[in-house]
Amino acid sequence: MPKSRIRKKADYTPPAAKQTTAIKLSNRAWVAPVMLAMFLIGLAWIVVFYVTDGSLPLDSLGNWNIVVGFGFIAAGFAVSTQWK
Numbered sequence: 001m002p003k004s005r006i007r008k009k010a011d012y013t014p015p016a017a018k019q020t021t022a023i024k025l026s027n028r029a030w031v032a033p034v035m036l037a038m039f040l041i042g043l044a045w046i047v048v049f050y051v052t053d054g055s056l057p058l059d060s061l062g063n064w065n066i067v068v069g070f071g072f073i074a075a076g077f078a079v080s081t082q083w084k
Contacts, residue, residue, distance in 0.1 A: 028084055035079045042072030 046069035048056050058065060 028082060031079060031083045035076050035083065038072050038076030038079060042069045042074075042076065045069035045072060 045057055046066060049065040049069065054062065054065070058068075061068065
């Protein structure tokens with residue numbers, strides 16, 4: 001049976017270096033203060049509602065004041081997605 005040819009493998013050549021592109025980050029200094037403000041407003045809204053037995057912040061909303069407080073907290077989480 002004939003013997004197959006031995007092929008010489010090419011020497012290893014590292015891949016070409018990739019060009020790095022500068023990432024332009026926009027100024028997002030407003031995100032952290034707005035996020036924290038939303039969290040604190042929501043927390044304060046719920047705490048005031050419970051401490052005053054439902055007469056404050058808005059008496060006409062009744063138990064929906066809890067939803068408003070959690071809405072502020074949810075808005076804080078929505079703003080936090082913009083943080084880089």
